[in-house]
Amino acid sequence: MALIVHKYGGTSMGSTERIRNVAKRVAKWVRAGHQMVVVPSAMSGETNRLLGLAKELAPSKPGDAYYRELDQLASTGEQVSVGLLAIALQTEGIDAVSYCGWQVPIRTNSAYTKARIESIDDRRIRADLAAGKVVIITGFQGVDAGGNITTLGRGGSDTSAVAVAAAIKADECLIYTDVDGVYTTDPRVVPEARRLERISFEEMLEMASMGSKVLQIRSVEFAGKYRVPIRVLSSFTPWDIPIDEEARSGTLITFEEGESMEQAVVSGIAFNRDEAKVSVLGVPDKPGIAAQILGAVADANIDVDVIIQNVGKDGRTDFSFTVHRNDLARALDVLKTQVVPALGATDVVGDARICKVSVVGIGMRSHVGVASRMFRCLAAEGINIQMISTSEIKISVVIDEKYMELAVRALHREFDLDQPTDTLQGA
Amino acid sequence: MALIVHKYGGTSMGSTERIRNVAKRVAKWVRAGHQMVVVPSAMSGETNRLLGLAKELAPSKPGDAYYRELDQLASTGEQVSVGLLAIALQTEGIDAVSYCGWQVPIRTNSAYTKARIESIDDRRIRADLAAGKVVIITGFQGVDAGGNITTLGRGGSDTSAVAVAAAIKADECLIYTDVDGVYTTDPRVVPEARRLERISFEEMLEMASMGSKVLQIRSVEFAGKYRVPIRVLSSFTPWDIPIDEEARSGTLITFEEGESMEQAVVSGIAFNRDEAKVSVLGVPDKPGIAAQILGAVADANIDVDVIIQNVGKDGRTDFSFTVHRNDLARALDVLKTQVVPALGATDVVGDARICKVSVVGIGMRSHVGVASRMFRCLAAEGINIQMISTSEIKISVVIDEKYMELAVRALHREFDLDQPTDTLQGA
Numbered sequence: 001m002a003l004i005v006h007k008y009g010g011t012s013m014g015s016t017e018r019i020r021n022v023a024k025r026v027a028k029w030v031r032a033g034h035q036m037v038v039v040p041s042a043m044s045g046e047t048n049r050l051l052g053l054a055k056e057l058a059p060s061k062p063g064d065a066y067y068r069e070l071d072q073l074a075s076t077g078e079q080v081s082v083g084l085l086a087i088a089l090q091t092e093g094i095d096a097v098s099y100c101g102w103q104v105p106i107r108t109n110s111a112y113t114k115a116r117i118e119s120i121d122d123r124r125i126r127a128d129l130a131a132g133k134v135v136i137i138t139g140f141q142g143v144d145a146g147g148n149i150t151t152l153g154r155g156g157s158d159t160s161a162v163a164v165a166a167a168i169k170a171d172e173c174l175i176y177t178d179v180d181g182v183y184t185t186d187p188r189v190v191p192e193a194r195r196l197e198r199i200s201f202e203e204m205l206e207m208a209s210m211g212s213k214v215l216q217i218r219s220v221e222f223a224g225k226y227r228v229p230i231r232v233l234s235s236f237t238p239w240d241i242p243i244d245e246e247a248r249s250g251t252l253i254t255f256e257e258g259e260s261m262e263q264a265v266v267s268g269i270a271f272n273r274d275e276a277k278v279s280v281l282g283v284p285d286k287p288g289i290a291a292q293i294l295g296a297v298a299d300a301n302i303d304v305d306v307i308i309q310n311v312g313k314d315g316r317t318d319f320s321f322t323v324h325r326n327d328l329a330r331a332l333d334v335l336k337t338q339v340v341p342a343l344g345a346t347d348v349v350g351d352a353r354i355c356k357v358s359v360v361g362i363g364m365r366s367h368v369g370v371a372s373r374m375f376r377c378l379a380a381e382g383i384n385i386q387m388i389s390t391s392e393i394k395i396s397v398v399i400d401e402k403y404m405e406l407a408v409r410a411l412h413r414e415f416d417l418d419q420p421t422d423t424l425q426g427a
Numbered sequence: 428m429a430l431i432v433h434k435y436g437g438t439s440m441g442s443t444e445r446i447r448n449v450a451k452r453v454a455k456w457v458r459a460g461h462q463m464v465v466v467p468s469a470m471s472g473e474t475n476r477l478l479g480l481a482k483e484l485a486p487s488k489p490g491d492a493y494y495r496e497l498d499q500l501a502s503t504g505e506q507v508s509v510g511l512l513a514i515a516l517q518t519e520g521i522d523a524v525s526y527c528g529w530q531v532p533i534r535t536n537s538a539y540t541k542a543r544i545e546s547i548d549d550r551r552i553r554a555d556l557a558a559g560k561v562v563i564i565t566g567f568q569g570v571d572a573g574g575n576i577t578t579l580g581r582g583g584s585d586t587s588a589v590a591v592a593a594a595i596k597a598d599e600c601l602i603y604t605d606v607d608g609v610y611t612t613d614p615r616v617v618p619e620a621r622r623l624e625r626i627s628f629e630e631m632l633e634m635a636s637m638g639s640k641v642l643q644i645r646s647v648e649f650a651g652k653y654r655v656p657i658r659v660l661s662s663f664t665p666w667d668i669p670i671d672e673e674a675r676s677g678t679l680i681t682f683e684e685g686e687s688m689e690q691a692v693v694s695g696i697a698f699n700r701d702e703a704k705v706s707v708l709g710v711p712d713k714p715g716i717a718a719q720i721l722g723a724v725a726d727a728n729i730d731v732d733v734i735i736q737n738v739g740k741d742g743r744t745d746f747s748f749t750v751h752r753n754d755l756a757r758a759l760d761v762l763k764t765q766v767v768p769a770l771g772a773t774d775v776v777g778d779a780r781i782c783k784v785s786v787v788g789i790g791m792r793s794h795v796g797v798a799s800r801m802f803r804c805l806a807a808e809g810i811n812i813q814m815i816s817t818s819e820i821k822i823s824v825v826i827d828e829k830y831m832e833l834a835v836r837a838l839h840r841e842f843d844l845d846q847p848t849d850t851l852q853g854a
Contacts, residue, residue: 023484054514069510069517072527076507083500084481087484091487147530
């Protein structure tokens with residue numbers, strides 16, 4: 001008997017017929033003797049419907065009071081899901097009870113529409129599990145210290161599921177999704193992409209943050225912090241496949257580093273075209289300029305990803321970074337009106353037609369030459385590199401977006417990712 | 428400056444366009460200097476949609492666990508409404524905040540789908556009002572001592588509004604609805620029916636319980652208990668009519684008896700064809716039979732309305748009462764299987780083709796002869812009376828349902844209800 005958390009996305013919850021199938025799948029796990037907690041998302045389309053209604057009425061300058069109401073509104077989508085799933089389980093003859101975030105409670109900070117989980121009280125959950133019930137908990141939402149409903153932002157249900165799994169020390173958190181696992185890269189770009197049986201938590205973190213949309217990045221961070229084993233698997237398999245088969249399907253995100261990726265230097269290629277490049281040109285080359293530039297950008301609530309500062313020349317240097325494309329106009333405005341005059345810089349330029357391509361792999365730590373192999377591969381394809389950023393387990397380059405698919409395919413081939421390699425477990 | 432509660436029904440909240448109009452109307456009251464609390468229902472159709480989803484998944488033998496989930500589900504309808512209305516008010520430049528039942532909290536017992544309000548904490552509401560905010564509170568729902576969401580049953584939003592008004596000692600509770608007040612009888616039956624400017628709380632209680640569907644009866648009981656003045660008025664008037672005109676429109680349900688109905692002996696004719704008649708025949712005429720018969724019916728959770736026991740003959744008597752038509756079959760079953768054998772009664776008969784017609788009026792207390800005038804009027808129309816039940820302020824008769832409209836029209840004319848009489852306030 002294990003303590004298991006299941007997370008189901010909006011597609012799995014998209015109709016009463018599908019909810020019935022989720023209930024049958026959960027019931028199968030219960031009958032196999034497991035203690036079950038289930039975290040479903042809102043029925044597909046529901047969150048968008050609710051936010052659409054709000055948008056029709058929204059003030060032109062929305063403030064905190066508005067975002068509070070958005071969360072009040074949007075959180076109902078998951079509340080409907082948990083109620084329906086509890087009912088469907090009861091109809092399967094399984095004792096089930098549903099809770100909203102505030103009922104657990106799942107405590108968050110007060111950052112409406114993008115709150116962060118601070119703590120989860122496991123007492124109510126444990127009591128119900130001990131009483132033989134399946135506990136169904138809303139994803140995506142929580143409650144702040146003032147008793148206001150908060151939501152975790154898009155994809156937050158993954159985070160909820162992992163956080164609940166951490167709080168109750170679950171043996172595994174199974175994320176049922178519309179892909180059957182984590183791939184070496186996006187199969188829509190590289191048809192030869194392979195599903196990984198296992199991936200280390202750190203690699204997954206890089207893959208998720210690079211735009212591999214399988215899991216929300218915060219859920220992976222949470223899993224890392226609390227060492228929750230996550231399995232990403234398909235919700236499209238029939239509910240009645242043998243449970244042993246289901247329990248071994250998908251991709252396990254693991255913390256047992258040694259076992260997993262020893263032989264593969266690179267485990268995946270991630271890419272992302274959501275970013276734009278900003279360069280502040282002719283910045284006086286003196287201490288404190290990075291803080292001044294990025295401070296102004298952070299004050300405007302704009303997240304920065306890759307940051308590059310080159311060696312200066314003639315007392316001047318160029319300073320570049322990437323931001324989300326949606327923030328480009330605002331970033332340029334902040335820089336032009338505040339930073340350039342204050343610093344005495346020459347100019348600011350932005351470019352949205354870029355993409356970021358990364359090779360990710362724990363194996364890089366002990367294998368030299370991955371970077372040069374990557375750069376040589378791109379050069380052979382005639383692709384110019386605009387920015388480079390490295391960490392212990394990934395190398396990212398920023399290139400012209402028109403070369404994105406070409407670069408991903410070339411790198412996938414270069415690092416032999418279409419060849420099965422993770423057979424080292426003897427499985 | 429007054430402290431005012433507005434209640435809006437599902438039709439008023441039926442679309443973002445209508446919600447915008449509700450916001451404009453509330454904003455008008457705020458700008459006139461009033462402190463405002465608003466209790467909206469779910470958007471029309473929403474509660475049915477949610478319960479429909481539940482029904483598709485429901486177990487064949489629903490128990491308490493199921494009804495708990497129904498409330499979890501159904502309560503989201505009002506949660507969406509309050510969020511949207513708060514946003515619409517913010518867009519009007521009005522500071523507004525919304526609360527679910529559990530956030531206030533509105534404490535209820537644990538009778539899922541038909542809970543009763545036990546207490547309302549007014550601290551959060553008062554603090555927000557003092558800070559100049561409009562407070563928007565979900566109708567229809569509350570929270571029990573265990574932190575479970577409960578709902579008050581159909582029409583419960585009226586009760587919520589009146590209960591909130593009582594808790595904060597509001598000056599008036601305005602119920603915006605799809606009729607423009609309380610009428611002497613249903614205008615669909617008697618076109619000459621007139622709107623009453625005022626009606627006493629006790630008369631309203633009789634009118635509401637008799638099937639005048641303007642207000643949920645429990646809300647009227649609540650208003651009586653806490654002496655909350657209620658005004659029933661139309662939500663179809665344009666939002667921008669002068670506030671003085673709006674504040675005097677509709678029907679005021681008042682506690683200042685003296686002022687209101689002095690001259691009118693009868694203020695209205697109520698009627699109802701939701702009931703069925705049950706007669707237990709040949710009951711031994713001895714002490715305790717009423718308790719035995721009605722005890723068995725009450726144990727089966729069936730509400731009884733009119734009860735008649737006639738003088739006995741030869742040691743036997745007949746005992747009749749009315750129940751809701753939906754309960755007739757069950758009541759007959761209980762009586763046949765349990766009561767008749769135990770009592771040694773002769774038989775049980777039921778009749779669903781009846782209706783109840785009542786004349787209601789505080790004035791009856793001091794005017795003799797209302798009953799005989801009523802019976803004479805019905806006799807003149809050839810209508811046979813099957814049962815009679817009286818109270819200080821109403822006389823009800825049970826008659827064949829085919830005579831209902833005829834009886835109502837005749838009585839409306841008989842008591843001069845088509846003539847304006849309540850001009851005594853000099854208005």
